[in-house]
Structure formats: structure tokens, C-alpha cells
Amino acid sequence: MSYQAAVGFVMMIVIVVLLLRKKVSTMFCFAVIPIIAAILIGSSVKQIGSYVTKGLGMTTSVALIMLFSLPYFMLMADAGLFNGIVRRILKHIKINPPVLAVLTVVVAMITGLDVSITSVFLITVPLLLPFYNKLKMNPVILVFLTTLGIINTYDVPWSARMLRSASLIPNVPNGPMYLFLKLLPAQAVFTVIILALAAFLGVKESRRLKAAGESVADAGKIDVDDVKDDPELGRGKLFWVNVILTLLVIAALCFMPAIPSYYVFAVGLVIALNINYKDLKLQNKLLKKYASSLFPVMPAILLSGVVVGIMQYSGMMKAMVDTLLNIIPKSFGPFVYIIVAAFSVPLMFLFTNDTWYYVMIPIIGTLMKAYGIPMDVVILTLFLNMGAMLTPIAQPQIYIGTDLTNGAVDLSKYVKFSMSKIWILSIIWLVIGLAMGVFR
Template identity: 75%
Template sequence: MSYLALIGFLMMLVVIVLLFKNKVSTMFCFTVVPIIAAIVGGISLPKIASSITKGLAMTTPVALIMLFCMPFFMMMADAGMFNGIVRGILKHVNLTPPVLAVVTVIVAMITGLDASVTSVFLITIPLLLPFYKKLKMNTTLLVFLTSTGVINTYDVPWSARMLRAGSLIKGVSNAPMDMFLKMLPGQAIFTVVLFIFAALLGLKESRRIKASGETVAVGGRINTDDIKDDPELGRPKLFWVNILLTVLVIAALCALPEFPSYYVFAFGLVIGLSINYKDLKLQNKLLKKYATSLFPVMPAILLSGVVVGIMEYTGMMNAMVKTLVAIIPSSFGPYVYIIVAIFSTPLMFLFTNDTWYYVMTPIIGSLMKAFGVPMEVVVMALFMNMGAMLTPIAQPQIYIGLDLTHGEVDLPKYVKFSFAPIWVMSIVWIVIGLVIGTFR
């Protein structure tokens, strides 16, 4: 092993340990640790500066997307667009365990369109918990199915995960949207599988409830009166206008790849604010409110370019890959990324989202180049790190979901219930991608 490769692996280990132990911020890890590693590795200051510049050039467009996409969807949430969609679906639903299980996934997917795990838990669980209790259904199932809805919206092009993953792919215009379109056929199949799986879990609950001898009031509509818009910010009369604007923004992202994605979201944000909130003082108040949600995620995504730049342009990554190639048996080599993807669920107990995308994925991607597998294929295969929804190390919002059950579900109970199903879902996702060719 070369000295530079050793420094690279040690840097990776330090970043993982610091983030895992929650000793310092993600921004500190991405800003300070790689610089120290480069200096210890004997890299000259001009080379370090050049590497940082190139790395930040890769992540700046990604950070700009987040600068505008998060406020856009937060504005639509404030205006009541997501509430309106959920009300429209739920007011016509008859309650049975299989139906409620599928509805849980649907509601979580709808509220997950803003790419905020927090909002999914805050909306879905309080809304549906009374109906789970009415049907005597296991409330752990509610938290689990809400998490599956989160997982199924991982790959919206404006999510932090897609932006992280897209920043690793060079030479592709609008990489997050390119990835989304390539994974879309597999996503459609996976969504159908997920609905079937939810219905089967609902049927299993029905049998358990009947076997217990409990009397359950089955049938009736879901009362959506509790889904209320903000009295100051809600714009129910503009619901269809906001739906149309959102559809147009998403359509423009797909149909006009030559336009920078951040400009499309900026355009949508400006128009949306002008339509919903004509008072400039209120617009400025909302923008200040949304700005608080951009930290520290947006700076962390931007500064991840320092890690990528130092590893990629100082020769560190190349040295690390040569070491790995020498260790891995040649017969296993072409399949390493698939093996890692298959075991990604248990592996996520050792990683954060940042270390998975910015440490593990680049190294595996660079390694696979030696076996003729494009970086884009590797990134897509490793993208769906579903195990993140099992550990608060990677997804601390899980605690919010658990707290919303009023103590009925704790972390050990949730993990015990969810681990095997999520791992199976992850493997199904990989199999679908391999069969249709996305991950080959």
C-alpha cells in the first residue's frame, strides 16, 4: 500500500468516526479533515488549492439547486398544496387494514415530494394514528410504512440524496435528473411491489386482529377536518394554480435539460411567491424562514466538493483504488458494487448519509472503473441506501416518528420489526435494476 493510499483510507476512517460519534459537524469534516490529510500526504499548497477549486465546481450547481428547490416546496406546503392533495385522497377512503396500509404509503409519498423526511413523519403519523388505533392495528406498522414512503421518494431529482449522488457523476448535464429518468422504470415497478407488500401486511394485520378476538369497527370514511392549512399562509383557493405551477416546474426539469435546474426552481419560486403572497414584506418573512432550513445541509453539500476534489485531483483516490484492486480477487472484481449494494442495509448502521455518498460510493465507483463499470451505474446501484431509515445515526428524524406514537413504539421495537422487510426491499430494488439493465 502506498503512503498516499494509506492517508486516503485514514482520512475516510476519521470522517466516518467523527460523524458517527457526532463529535464535530459535517461541515468541519468536509472542510478541515481533507486539508489536513492532503498536507500530511505531502501535497503542495498550490495543488491543494487547485483540487479544492475543481471539487467545489462540481458541487456548486448542486448547492444552488437546493438553494431554490427547498424554499419552493416549503412555500407550496405553506400554501396548503400538499394538505389539499392528501385531503382529496383520504376523504373517499373506506377503512380496512389493507386499505389503510396502502394509504399510509401513498400519504407518505405525497408529503415526501418536498424531500423532507421531517415533514413526512410530522404529517403522516399524527394524521393516521387514530385510525390505526380504531382498527386495533400495530402502530409499529404505521411508522414502518411511513418510512417506506420516504424511501420511495428518495430519488426525486431535488432531494438531498439525489443532489449528493449527482455531484459524483462527471460529464453529465443535470446528473440528478438524468439519474431519475434512468431509474424511473425500475421505480415504477418497485412502487407497485411496495403497494402489494403494504396490502399483504394489512391482510396479515386483519388475520391477527380476528385471531385476537377483538371487536373492530371496520368501514367508514376518514375524517380529514384535522388537516388544516395555516390560517395566515394557506391559500386553498389557489390549490389548482399551485398544482399547475408545480407540474410545469417538474415538466420543465424533464423537458429542458439545457436549462440549469436551479434556475428552473428559482423561476418557480419567484412566480409562486408572486401568486400566493403579493405582500413583499410577507415574501421576505417567508424567505428568511426558509433560509433556516437550508443550514447546515446546503453548505455541507457544497463543501463536500472539498473531499471529492482532494481525493480525486491529488492522486489519493487513484492510489486507494490501486490498493483495493490488488486485494480483491479478480473473479469478484466486476461485482463488488453489487455485493456492496446487496449488503447496504446492514452497512448503513456504520455510515451516515454523507459518508455513504461521499466516502463509500466514490471509492467503489473508482474501483469499478478498473473493471469497466461506469461511475454512473455504480452511483445508481448504491443510491438507494434504504438502511438509513433504520438508524438515527443516518436519519435522526426517525426519533420524531417514534415520539409521535406517544411512546407506543421505541427504537428497538421499530428496528426489530423493520430490519428484515427493509433489507428484502433493498434486495428487490437491486434485482429489478439488474433485470431491466439500469445497474448493469
């Protein structure tokens, strides 16, 4: 192993350990530790400046997308767009165990469009828990299916996960939308499987209740008044206007790739603000509110370019990959990324989201180039790290989901129920992607 490779591996280990132990912030890890590593391998100040400049150039555009996309969807959530969609779905549905189970996934997917895992749990669990209790269904199913709805919205182009991933392919125009469209066919199949699993769990609950002598009559209809908009910010009368505006934004992202995605979201945000909240003081108040949600994720995405830039342009990454090529048996080499994907669920107990996307994927991606596997294929294969929704190290919001059940579900009960199912779903996802050619 060369000195450069040794420094690179130590740097990655230090970053992972510090983030797992929560000793320092992600921003500190990405901004400071790579600089120390560059100094240790003998890089000059001028060289380090060049590495950093090139690295930040890789991540600037995706950071700008987050700057405008996250406030746009948070604004739509405040205006009541997602609540309005949920109300229209619930209005005429009678609730029984299979319907309620499927509905849980659907509501979680809709509320997850603003890419806030916290809000998905805060809306879905309290809304549907009374019906789980009324039907005497196991509430752990509610938390589990809400989690599946969250996983199924991981890949919307404005999510932090997608923006992290797109920063690794800076030469691909409109990277987040490119990755999203690549994943879409496989995701369509996967969505059907998730809904089928939800229906199966609902039917299984019905049979369990019947065997226990419990009544499984319909719980009736959900009172749509339970889905309430913010009294100050809700704009129910503008629901269809906001739907049309959002569809136009998404259409522009899909069909006008020449226009930078961040500019599309910037224009959408400006129009949405002026349509829904004409008062400039209120607009400024909302923008300040949304700004707090941009930190520390957006700076971390931007500063991740420092890690990649230093590793790539200093030769550190090449040295690390050469070392791995000498260790890995040649027969296994072309399949390393698939093997990692197959074990991604238990591996996520050793990673945070940042270290998965900024440490694991770049190393595996660079390694696979030696076998002719493009970086985008590696990203697509390793993207849906479902195991993150099993560990509070990667996703601390899980505690919110379990706490909202009023003590009926704790973390250990949730993990015990969900672990095998999510791992099986992860393998199914991998098989779908390979069969459809997305991961090859």
C-alpha cells in the same frame, strides 16, 4: 500500500469516525480534514488551491439546485399543496385495515415530496394513528409503512440524497434529473411492490384481529378537516394554480435539459412567491424561514467537492484504488458494487448519509472504473440506502416517528419489526435494477 493510499484511507476513516461520534460538523470534516491530508502527501499551497477550485466546481450547480428547489417545495407545503392532495384522496375513502395500510404509504409519499422526513412523520403518524387505534391495528405497522413512503421519495431530483449523488458526476448535464429518470422504471415496479406489501400487512392484521375475536368493521371516513393548512400561509383557493405551476416546473426539468435546473427552480420559486404571497414583507419572512433549512446540508454538499477534488486531483484516489485492486480477488472485482448494495442495509448502521454518499460511493465508483463499470451505474446501484431508515445515526428523525405513537412504539420495537423486511426489500430493489439493466 503506497503512502498516498495510506493517507487517503486514514482520512476517510477519520471523517467517518468523527461524523459517527458527532464530534465535529460535516462542514468541518469536508473543509479541513482533506486539506490536512493534502499537506501530509506534500501538496503545495498552489496545488491545494487548484484541487479545491476544481472540486468546488463539481458541486456548485447541485448546491444551487438545493438553494432554490428546497424553498420552492417548502413554500408549496406552506401554501397547502400537499395537504390539498391528501384531502382529495381521503374524501371518499372508507377505512379498513388493508386500505389504511396502503393509504399510509400513499400519504407518506405525497407529504414526502417536500423532502422533509420530519414533516412526513409529523403529518402521517398523528393523522392516521387514531384509525390504527380504532381498528386495533399494530401501530408499528404505521411507522414502518410511513418509512417505506419516505424511502420511495428518496430519488426526487431535489432531494439532498439525489443532489449529493449528482455532485459525483459533474460532467453529466442536469445530473439529478438524469439519475431520477434512470431510476424511474425500476421505481415504478418497486412502488407496486411496496403497495402490495402494505395491502398484505393490512390483510394479515385483519386475520389476526378476527382470530383474536376482534371486530374488523370499517373505521369510516377520515375527517378531511383533520388535514389543516397553516391559518396564515394556507392558500387553498390557489390549489390548482399551484398544481399547474409545479407540473410546469417538473416538465421543464424533464423536457428542457439545456436550461440549468437551478434556474428552473429559481423562476418557479419567484413565480410561486408572487402568486401566493404578494406582500414583500411576508415573502422576505418566508425566505428567512426557508434559509434555516438549507444549513448545514447545502454547505455540506458544496464542501464535499473539496474532498472529491483533493482525492481525485492529488492522485490519492488512484493510489487507494490501486491498493484495493491488489487486495480484491479478480473474480470478485466486477461485482464489488453489487455485493456492497446487497449488504447496504446492515452497512448503514456503520455510516451516516454523508459518509455513504461522499466516502463509500466515490471509492467504490472509482474502483469499479477499473472493471469498466461507469460511475453513474455505481451511484444508481448504491443510491437507495434503505438501511438509513433503521438507524438514528443516519436518520435521527426516526425518533420523531416512534415518539408520535404516544409510547406504543419505541425504537427497538420498530427496528425489530422493520429490519428483515427492509433488507428483503433492498434485495428485491437490487434484483429489479439488475433485471431491468439499470444497475448493469
